Amino acid sequence: MTEENMAADPARTVELLWGAKEGHGRTGLNLTGIVAMAIEVADADGLPALSMRRVAERLGFTTMSLYRHVPGKAELMELMRDTVVGELGVAAPDHPESEPEDGDWRSGMEAWARAHWALHQRHPWLVHTAGSRRLPGPNIMADYDRALRIAEGTGLQASEVVAVVQLVGGFVKTAALQVHEVLREERESGVSNSQWWRSREELFEHMRPYPALGRMWQAGGFDERENPFDFGLARTLDGVELLIRRRRDEKCDVNALHPHAGQCLVCGSEWDGARRGRPRDYCSRACRQRAYRRRRSATSASAGSGGSVSSVGSAF
Amino acid sequence: MTEENMAADPARTVELLWGAKEGHGRTGLNLTGIVAMAIEVADADGLPALSMRRVAERLGFTTMSLYRHVPGKAELMELMRDTVVGELGVAAPDHPESEPEDGDWRSGMEAWARAHWALHQRHPWLVHTAGSRRLPGPNIMADYDRALRIAEGTGLQASEVVAVVQLVGGFVKTAALQVHEVLREERESGVSNSQWWRSREELFEHMRPYPALGRMWQAGGFDERENPFDFGLARTLDGVELLIRRRRDEKCDVNALHPHAGQCLVCGSEWDGARRGRPRDYCSRACRQRAYRRRRSATSASAGSGGSVSSVGSAF
DNA sequence: CCCAGGTGGTGTATGTCGTACACTAGTGCG
């Protein structure tokens, strides 16, 4: 009840994730074999069907034998995560000084998102392994670093780079979730999704008084859908692009467009020029808005502002 | 194994959701009381702690007594979903002819997203009730219809309106998921998140060879984070706005800005004007880009296009 | 040779869970 899916001993988990994968050729059980079989089971029958019993049976051992090699199910799943992310083939960078990605950030980010999308196709259970304290293994770390390197190309601030990666990673996860719920239920019930919804006449009885729903229905909005992944990814990246452009305009504001002398109360940058009109406190409209938000969140320090979180490597 | 969390009898579920909530004043058990207590338990102790046993105990009845009123746990959770969405207070529209939302779509969409965000704060378990075949009850239906009415204000095509609602709803869900994982683990372990990560020195040993990670770390990208919800919502809505603008420019392009005579290979629209420069195949830059994407995706027709889904009312 | 100690696999037991099934007590109606 207290530590639902949490690994009890993080140090041990780190050791398992980063330790030398001892493939010492024995015939009996070993860690990599257990992880591989667990992935196989989860791929085939879904995460809820993944149990220590099943994995052990498939391997021809008893349930408890697994516990000689892995401390528990939580740790096993961490290992599964890191292993499949390894399929992306992102090796650790050669040396710590390697430069940010070349090429434009957008195509890089799109490629990163699509690679993860494909990974989620192969391993649908990935979407159900969320958690802020998932310990990143070497593969997850390398992949996350790659994402950061790509996002650095936007030229945004560090906190924004992190937020961009989190946003895009989160989007991929959501899209995968939505698609896989459909596929899972089709597989489990044996009935196609459209078929299932068509036979819900008793529901459509109640749908009369909803105007927009009816309009969308008649206009075919539910028949020929946008591909939710392509559509959402395009919008998300567009949103990031707009932020970048706006930042450029902002600097432009400071230097040329709003030439009042002074110092911005938010970002501290200075500017000068002809003094006309009312003296201003902020270098740009964006900074004024930022100050407003800051004031606002300071007074109503509401629940779930999500501040002071410092997890690393959990973009997805 | 076959029907993990699926209601066995959809018709019965619809009846429960849409049926007259008989509050006939009896002293014993009734549906609304069970649902209310289940919500209370889930709010307090999380979804994994929600069991038929616990709900029954809290109500002072035996486990099996619940099954006289609700067919099973899956149906109970559908009822919980619809009940809490009812807190948003979106009544069913008065008559089927009611107009699309007035006001601009953006502030409406933002308000809708923030209302759902607040709802997810109150009921964190909502994020774990996904599924393409969740049967919408009256409250969910009313709320979804409202979202569609707002999104109609964008002037986009019907399929795009649906996709926008799905995108924004999915974003809220992801953001809530990310935040609540942090809060849950803090609550369960009694250790704050930043504290927990700080004591993972054995992990930071391995973090040396990742360049971008180090740069972000030094630049403070992990210390003072963007608020992931505000940041993501702004980017997502920006992305939608850009789509709208692009649609406008498209029409504009055809009629005035690019007056070369010809017919667009993508949208088929015609234009004419002074013939100067190289003859062009597309009416606008947007259409040229669209053609490029189409060519690109046609060659690498990857798995999981996710088409032909026709679920209704599952924006989140 | 014996024997201590480590390693790897096993068997049993505990406490969860959802829910099938058979049961009882109360109620209304002919």
Added chain:
DNA sequence: CGCACTAGTGTACGACATACACCACCTGGG
């Protein structure tokens, strides 16, 4: 009175993770 129906109960089953005691084997040291 008998009958059917309803609401609540109790027991039981098979799933689950895993704690704990146990045993078979190997290795090295005396």
